[in-house]
Amino acid sequence: MSILVDKNTRLLVQGITGREGGFHTRRMIGYGTNVVGGVTPGKGGAEAYGLPVFDAMKEAVAITGANTSIIYVPAPFAPDALYEAADSGVALIVCITEGIPILDMMRVKRQLDISGVRLIGPNSPGVITPGECKVGIMPGDIHTPGSVGVVSRSGTLTYEVVNELTLRGLGQSTVVGIGGDPILGSNLVDILRLFEADSATEMVVLIGEIGGSDEERAAEFITHHMTKPAVSFVAGRSAPPGKRMGHAGAIISGGRGTAGEKIRAFEEVGLPVARHPSEVAELVAKTVTK
Amino acid sequence: MKLHEYQAREIFARYGVPLPRGELAYTSQEAYEIASRLGVPVMVKAQVLLGGRGKAGGVKSASNPQAAREMASQILEMSIKGLAVEKVLVVEAVEIEKELYLGVVVDRALCAPVMIASSEGGVEIEEVARVMPERLAKITVDPFLSLRDYQARQLALEIGLGKETVAEWIAIAQGLYRAFVECDASLAEINPLALTREGRLVAIDTKMVLDDNALFRHGDLEALRDLTEEELREREARGQGLSYVKLEGEIGCLVNGAGLAMATMDVIKLYGGEPANFLDVGGGARAEQVAVALRILLSDEKVKAVLINIFGGITRCDEVARGILEALRQVRVEVPTVVRLAGTNEKEGRRLLAHADIETVSTLIEAAQRAVEVAKGG
Numbered sequence: 153m154s155i156l157v158d159k160n161t162r163l164l165v166q167g168i169t170g171r172e173g174g175f176h177t178r179r180m181i182g183y184g185t186n187v188v189g190g191v192t193p194g195k196g197g198a199e200a201y202g203l204p205v206f207d208a209m210k211e212a213v214a215i216t217g218a219n220t221s222i223i224y225v226p227a228p229f230a231p232d233a234l235y236e237a238a239d240s241g242v243a244l245i246v247c248i249t250e251g252i253p254i255l256d257m258m259r260v261k262r263q264l265d266i267s268g269v270r271l272i273g274p275n276s277p278g279v280i281t282p283g284e285c286k287v288g289i290m291p292g293d294i295h296t297p298g299s300v301g302v303v304s305r306s307g308t309l310t311y312e313v314v315n316e317l318t319l320r321g322l323g324q325s326t327v328v329g330i331g332g333d334p335i336l337g338s339n340l341v342d343i344l345r346l347f348e349a350d351s352a353t354e355m356v357v358l359i360g361e362i363g364g365s366d367e368e369r370a371a372e373f374i375t376h377h378m379t380k381p382a383v384s385f386v387a388g389r390s391a392p393p394g395k396r397m398g399h400a401g402a403i404i405s406g407g408r409g410t411a412g413e414k415i416r417a418f419e420e421v422g423l424p425v426a427r428h429p430s431e432v433a434e435l436v437a438k439t440v441t442k
Numbered sequence: 443m444k445l446h447e448y449q450a451r452e453i454f455a456r457y458g459v460p461l462p463r464g465e466l467a468y469t470s471q472e473a474y475e476i477a478s479r480l481g482v483p484v485m486v487k488a489q490v491l492l493g494g495r496g497k498a499g500g501v502k503s504a505s506n507p508q509a510a511r512e513m514a515s516q517i518l519e520m521s522i523k524g525l526a527v528e529k530v531l532v533v534e535a536v537e538i539e540k541e542l543y544l545g546v547v548v549d550r551a552l553c554a555p556v557m558i559a560s561s562e563g564g565v566e567i568e569e570v571a572r573v574m575p576e577r578l579a580k581i582t583v584d585p586f587l588s589l590r591d592y593q594a595r596q597l598a599l600e601i602g603l604g605k606e607t608v609a610e611w612i613a614i615a616q617g618l619y620r621a622f623v624e625c626d627a628s629l630a631e632i633n634p635l636a637l638t639r640e641g642r643l644v645a646i647d648t649k650m651v652l653d654d655n656a657l658f659r660h661g662d663l664e665a666l667r668d669l670t671e672e673e674l675r676e677r678e679a680r681g682q683g684l685s686y687v688k689l690e691g692e693i694g695c696l697v698n699g700a701g702l703a704m705a706t707m708d709v710i711k712l713y714g715g716e717p718a719n720f721l722d723v724g725g726g727a728r729a730e731q732v733a734v735a736l737r738i739l740l741s742d743e744k745v746k747a748v749l750i751n752i753f754g755g756i757t758r759c760d761e762v763a764r765g766i767l768e769a770l771r772q773v774r775v776e777v778p779t780v781v782r783l784a785g786t787n788e789k790e791g792r793r794l795l796a797h798a799d800i801e802t803v804s805t806l807i808e809a810a811q812r813a814v815e816v817a818k819g820g
Contacts, residue, residue, distance in 0.1 A: 179756065228658060253656035254548055255626055258585040261553040291755030291786055306701025308753045312806075315753070315785060332700060334550045334628075361701055364550040387704040390689075390711040391720070398685040398700025398722040400655060401550070406568040411708075428709045429702075430805060 154281040154326045155301070155346040155353070156244060156272070157220065161285045164209070164218040164242070165190040166225055166233045168200050172248070173224035176289050177201050180222075183292040185285045188216035209240035220244045222278065222287050227251035230274065234260045238269045246287050247273035247337070251400075257335035264337060271337025275400065277307040277329035288329065290314075298323015300436060301347035303340055304359035305332055305366070305401070309387060309429060313359060316433035322440065325353040332399030334363070340370040348378050355381045355439055357432055358423075360414055362388035363402045367414035375421040383435040384418050385426040386411045443652045446489045448531045449666050450650035453625060457617035459632065459645050460610075464533025473514030476532040477507040483535040486513040488520065488527045491671050493566075498522045503535055525671060536644050541634035542601065543567055544615060546583075546622040548629075555583045555622065557615065559597040563634030577601070589619040603637075610643050625663060626656030675719075675738050682734045684723060691716025692746040692817050694739040694777075698727045698753060706751045709806050715814035718745045727752050729768035736773045747817035748779040749809055759783045759791025767798055778816035782809035 163180070167173035168190025178201055181187050189204045189212050196207030206212035209221065221242045225233040230249040237245045238260075245264075252260075252274050264271050272279055278288010282295035290307070294315045300322055304310040310329055317324060328343050330336055340358060347353045356378075360367040367386065374382055389411040391397050393404040404410050418425050424439075426432040445453075448466050455461055463480055466489070467473040477484045488500030495501060500522055504510035510532060520527050541563035549556040559579045562570045571578055579600035581593045594615035598608045614635070622630040629651040636646045657664045669677065679686030685700065689707075693715050697703035700722045707717040719742065723735045732750075739745060754762045762783060770779075781802045783791045792802040803809045 227655065251655045253626055253659075254628055254653045255585065255623060255656065258548070258553055258555065262585055289756065293786060294755065304701070306699065308697075308699025308755070309701030309705050311755050311785065312702055312705075312753050334548065335553050359701070361704060366551075369551065385705075387701050387708065390707040390717060391704060392687070392689060395687045395720075396654075396685075397687060397704050397720050402700060402704070406566070408568070428712060428807060429705050430807065 153350055153352040154284065155343070155350050156279050156281070156326060156328065157285040157287050158281050159186070159284045161186060161220050161287065162216065162218045163187045163287060164212050164216065164221045166209070166221055166223045166237065168192060168203070168205060169195050169198070170224055174200065176224065179292070180286050183286040185287060188218050209236045213241045218242055220246070220287060223247040223249055225249055231256040231260055234271070235263060238264050238267045243269060245269060245271045245337070246276060246278050247271060247331070248276060248278060248289055249273070250275040252333070254335055257333065261335055261337065272328060273331040273337060275333040276331035277310065279326065279328050281326045282324050290327070290329070294318055295327065296323040299325050299352060299354040301325045301350065301353040301356045302327040302359070303343040303347070303356065304329050305361050305399070306359055306387065310359055312429050313357065313385070313432045316430055317436060320433050320437055322433060322436050325350060332401050334401040340366045341373045344370060344373055344378060348380055353380065355383070355436065357436060358382055358384040360384065360386045361399070361402050362391050362397065362404055362411050363399070363409045365409065368417040371417040371421045371423065374423060381439045383424045383426065383432060383439060385429060385432050386414045386418070443654055443657065443667060444491045445650040445652065445666060446491060446668065447487065447648055448489055450648035453621055453650060454617065454632070454645060454648050457621040459614055459617045460643060461645050461648070462533045462536050464531055466529055467514060467532050468529050470511045470515035470518060473530060473532050474507045474511035477504060477510035480532070480534050484510050484532050485535050486510055486517055487531045487533065488517045488522060489529045489531055490522050490525050490527055491668065492523050492525060495522050500527065528670060536636055536646060537639045538634070538636040538646070539639050540637040542603075542637060543570070543633045544618060544635045545629065545631035545633065546619055546627070549582065552582055554585060555619070557581050557583060557589060557593070557597060557619065559601050561601040567633065583619065588623070589616060591616070604641070606641060607637065607643060614643055614645070625650070626653045626660060627651060628653045675741060679721070679738050684721065684731065684735055684738070686738055687720040688742065689717050689719050691718045692744055693813050694718045694742065694745040694748045695751070696721050696723055696732065696735050696739060696748065697751045698723050702751065702753060706749065706806065706810070709810040710749065710813060713807070713810045713814050715810065715817060718742055727757060727762050727765055729765035732765050733769035733772045736769055736775065740773070740775065740777070745777060747777050747813045748775060749813040750779065750781045751806060751809060752783055754783060754785035754787065754791060758787040759785055760787045760794060763791035763794040766795065770800070780809050780812045780816065782806060
């Protein structure tokens with residue numbers, strides 16, 4: 153087992169005919185992901201990378217039997233793509249798009265909660281279950297199958313940590329990038345809950361960053377609801393207040409959301425916090441040998 | 443994007459929020475003329491995109507136009523936290539009975555707008571939340587239903603507003619919420635919202651922060667951006683699609699990815715250095731992006747060393763190395779540079795750079811240690 157994506161994933165690519173969508177579709181296919189088609193309004197009937205292209209999600213799902221969708225649609229059109237995916241019958245949506253307005257995302261989130269469809273992202277690098285299925289933009293070859301679950305708010309920082317895990321022979325069950333935006337389909341706790349229930353995951357790596365209070369709620373959840381060990385890293389100890397650090401969600405506002413607060417929350421519940429990214433793999437190795 | 447008080451005032455006015463009369467002045471003479479036209483005692487308020495201007499002496503009262511001229515000339519000579527004051531708002535002084543608070547923010551945990559009210563206005567709302575949380579009232583707004591009148595009424599009751607003022611309060615709350623939604627704000631705040639001696643409500647200070655991601659559909663609001671207050675390099679980076687934040691240290695950082703860029707700064711600090719900036723050059727770290735990024739970060743004369751930290755994934759390390767070499771041909775770097783490459787085809791990438799006599803290291807820690815050393819002249 154694993155979480156969210158595996159060899160039973162049947163993936164549709166929304167925005168398959170775009171530059172980004174096309175580039176990553178080829179790589180997902182190359183990794184072994186079962187991509188069953190794509191959707192681009194106005195291009196139905198065409199073919200892309202040997203796959204059928206549809207005008208609408210509903211039709212695409214009906215014909216291909218897809219259960220998952222990935223969105224590479226530009227920000228102004230992404231909310232519509234999200235609503236369409238939620239209304240199409242897929243159970244999981246992964247949204248790569250960066251730059252969706254907050255107000256749109258609050259509405260999308262509300263609609264998804266009502267329809268019961270899970271969303272990862274937006275502004276996410278995606279989800280990968282090594283050796284089985286990659287739904288995202290991460291480099292597949294740095295991953296290796298194993299039992300460490302990774303959940304993160306970041307992209308390249310996650311690759312960095314995963315790479316070191318792999319080099320030390322510590323494989324991953326599933327790696328989930330929840331996204332760098334302030335309003336997300338799934339938060340850290342949502343993913344921790346899945347890892348806790350997953351028989352293939354033996355421990356969890358949590359990579360947080362400044363902004364919001366998701367890490368504090370994760371710390372709460374870990375003390376009260378998790379039996380599996382976890383280690384963490386929080387980026388942004390040196391970030392100044394009031395400045396957005398790249399990610400729309402990475403900002404210390406009103407003095408809240410600092411790395412210090414988050415690290416304290418983790419330490420208070422006995423969760424080891426790495427001082428720098430490569431210490432994460434060391435902490436995982438220590439936990440495994442215990 | 444933060445708006446000035448006077449800009450937020452203009453927006454709130456369109457949504458029916460009652461405001462003291464007033465105008466913007468760029469010179470003390472203009473302040474004198476505005477105060478004369480108003481014909482009443484005024485407040486002269488520095489317009490800077492920073493909090494704490496009151497404490498810094500940027501808000502002063504003036505009982506007549508001559509005093510307004512004097513106060514404006516003092517304030518226009520000030521600089522608050524390094525920012526020169528270039529304009530002042532001259533508004534009629536209001537006789538305040540009680541200071542209240544009303545604001546709309548995005549609650550990230552609830553994924554919804556939250557309207558907050560308090561009987562303790564005029565101080566930072568975070569401070570009220572910390573010291574007297576019982577004086578705060580909050581309601582969550584359904585983004586599809588918008589603010590309902592009963593919710594605004596509920597807030598008024600919870601903060602103990604008199605019955606005779608509730609209808610006016612609801613109108614203001616509705617106006618503020620509509621301004622928040624229609625401008626795609628992430629914060630819209632009236633602090634203080636004054637209850638006057640005559641029992642009227644007036645918005646004394648107004649604040650608005652817009653969602654940068656939504657500016658593409660608000661050309662009129664984008665035009666409100668105050669370029670004089672934006673750090674020059676940050677503006678240039680934004681124009682080039684890069685994310686750059688100026689800091690105070692001496693080690694210039696160029697990293698792909700926001701999380702990794704933050705982690706790089708943290709490690710520099712951990713090993714005794716100070717980062718000069720945050721800079722996310724984008725996932726692929728293409729040559730032209732790296733060149734632009736180098737130009738921007740080197741224009742900061744405090745930079746004594748450059749640390750380039752790239753994780754090569756989809757764009758492999760050898761491609762990244764070629765990009766860095768190309769960028770270094772375009773931009774003359776006169777301070778020591780340390781490159782750390784990791785990920786796919788790492789060895790090949792480092793070999794290419796070593797051939798060109800560029801110092802490479804394999805771990806982030808080594809990179810930080812080395813950068814700190816060379817920045818100190820080692």
